[in-house]
Amino acid sequence: MTDISDAPLSESSGIERLFVTVGTDYHRFDRMVWWLDEWMATKPDVQGAIVQRGTSAKSEHVESVDYLQRTQLVEEFQQATVVVCHGGPATILECRSNGIVPIVVPREEKYDEHVNDHQVDFCERLAAHGEIQMARTKDEFFRLLNLAVERGAPEVAVDDGHAAVSLIKFEDQMVELLGPRAETRSKELADVVPIRSDVQKIPVLFIGSVPRSGSTILSDLLNENPHMVNIGELVHLWERGVIENNLCGCGQSFSDCVFWGKVGEIAFGGWQHISGERMHTLQMRADRTRHIPRLLVPNISRYMATSTVQYGAVVSRILRAILEVSGKTVIVDTSKHVSTALLLRQLPDIDLRVLHLVRDPRGVANSWSKVIDRPEVQGENRAMDTLHPGRIGLRWLWFNFAFANMDRLGVPTTTIRYEDFVANPAETLDQIFEFAGVEPTGDELFGDEPLMLGEGHSVSGNPRRLDRKPVELRVDEKWRSDLDPKMRSLVSRVTGPMLDRYHYSKDV
Ligand SMILES: [Zn+2]
CATH class of the missing domain: 3.40.50.2000 (Glycogen Phosphorylase B;)
Known part of the structure; x- marks a missing residue:
């Protein structure tokens, strides 16, 4: 360089x-x-x-x-x-x-x-x-x-409210670009990869949110449903699983985890037969924020289609193997990225539903300002990224705008507020189970005894997934005291135009 x-x-x-x-x-x-x-x-x-x-x-x-x-x-x-x-x-x-x-x-x-x-x-x-x-x-x-x-x-200036106004205008432009509500998923790729009518589609419940909005505990609880399997952030499978051999949610390293071992076996005859680096490169050609316009426009380039088809075929193989190994009927993917959701939407053998999770942006910004260790990275000390509250505010606007418009693209979407989930977990989980088409079991989860989570195999995500403690659900409002008042006000101003939509107060 x-x-x-x-x-x-x-x-x-x-x-x-x-x-x-x-x-x-x-x-x-x-x-x-x-x-x-x-x-x-x-x-x-x-x-x-x-x-x-x-x-x-x-x-x-x-x-x-x-x-x-x-x-x-x-x-x-x-x-x-x-x-x-x-x-x-x-x-x-x-x-x-x-x-x-x-x-x-x-x-x-x-x-x-x-x-x-x-x-x-x-x-x-x-x-x-x-x-x-x-x-x-x-x-x-x-x-x-x-x-x-x-x-x-x-x-x-970034903090004079101008950026927020710009984002709203940006939203208008994007809405215009998205065009009218789509009735069906993109036909173009269906022409390239014929849908095989004899093969059942793979149901995927995709959690779309700004990272650190509470998706870890939510997906861990979804994993408790007998019909669902939470695999964590599949988007990081190559980098953090196959290449870096980070810890799986079960506490074993990726290469030692029996679950992922079987998935690799069924999908490719073993992970040793597929290069993590090559797959990561291919993924970068198909699944990145910068490809969003191309994932949206009707005339997808041949280059894009080839990458999408190649990478999509790999993803489909993995997801199908996950269904087989887990014996479950719905896969929960907590990747959260907008581009990943748009990529999955393009794959003809995926039945994609989006769970759009929203959390108070001041809470999200507070979480992003803390240094959190990543114990799943073995042999070295690494921490999760931190980001300036103003940037989190913009990211919050952009992610929520994108997921709020997913149904325009023909993807069934439901929106859940993190705060509502924490206040009424059983009821909220049942709403999600029904949306995903599985039997609601929310009531069975919360009895008199503290809830201990069963074993899970999330391949990547917040280090909290590695905790082996009883589940404690409470509204986390530490940001009200922890987050600097100036930063709190900055986040409120930046996200102001969309706060009402999700019933968050502007004055905090
Ligand atoms: Zn595992």
């Missing part, structure tokens, strides 16, 4: 730090790099900018790196005063959540920069609301960069 210079741009420039990202789509986006080079050639005094070029041409005037690690990328967004990027929603959202109004050149189909013109449609709508500055011609691109030099970056 190239060393990234921390040198700011020269003083004569109104741009203190310029970050350019063309995205990591497999299509090249040379046009933007060439335009940038042409402009930079006229500004010999501008130094210290950086381009993440992906598969595109190397810049002649600006330091280029192929790809940045996620943490470096976040750092670049935080340090940049001016960002130039392609029209990918994930990149734009990242800019907006850092208070940046980016200069955006949408990728266009006619130049073979993308499979269709969804970036153009998307950017036109955002530009109309002043969320981005769009350039579709070289002249316009030069004009915007020159303006940035003359006047500096547009001033937008």
Whole structure:
């Protein structure tokens, strides 16, 4: 990896730090790099900018790196005063959540920069609301960069409520992009992978939520139903299970767990016959936030379809093996990611239902601000990630918006508030059991004796899944005292537009 210079741009420039990202789509986006080079050639005094070029041409005037690690990328967004990027929603959202109004050149189909013109449609709508500055011609691109030099970056703070308003506008754009309610799941993939009528579909109850919303205890309790099996965050199977050999929910390492051993045996004749690294790479091509637009648009590229089909076939094999080994009828997957839900939705032999779990964002932010050990990682001390409350607020908006709209895509969805579940666990669990189509057994779980959970095999998730203590359900309102009042107020402002929807108070 190239060393990234921390040198700011020269003083004569109104741009203190310029970050350019063309995205990591497999299509090249040379046009933007060439335009940038042409402009930079006229500004010999501008130094210290950086381009993440992906598969595109190397810049002649600006330091280029192929790809940045996620943490470096976040750092670049935080340090940049001016960002130039392609029209990918994930990149734009990242800019907006850092208070940046980016200069955006949408990728266009006619130049073979993308499979269709969804970036153009998307950017036109955002530009109309002043969320981005769009350039579709070289002249316009030069004009915007020159303006940035003359006047500096547009001033937008992340904590002035602007970001929340932007997100709501963003939601409107996304709703428009999603189009009318779908009656059936995507037909395109069904054409590629014929649905085999003789094979029963695999029922999957997918928990969709911002991580740390209480899905661990909820899924552990769902596992107590005689017809359900909780497998934890299947999205981390390759990285944390197969590759890192973390601890399974049963307390054994992944490679020593009898349950997962049998699953591997049935699916692939043993995990040794499949490369975790290769599968992880394939997964990254099919299941990532940046692929969401492609998982949504009707004209899925051949590349995407191939990755989805290949990876989807692997996932289906694993899920079918899980049904066989567990002897249960419904699989609970707590992966939570929006992209994973959209990927499962594309698979013709999965009967997907989404359990949308919502928790008070101030509680979620408080949980994300604590350093929590991950004892399931063997041989080294690792902790769960922490994130700034403002970013959690934005993530809360984005995840809840996405899962609130899942039924528009034809995926049956039910919404549960974590606080309601804790207050009335038996009743809430029964609602979920009915939604998943299994016999309700909520009442049997909560008697006079404290409830001890049976053995489970969640492959990854919150370290609490490894606890062997009686279940204690209580509303966790520690955030009211633990979370800094300024941060509490920031989260309330950022999530304000959606708090009412889930009956959370704005004044705390
Ligand atoms: Zn296990």
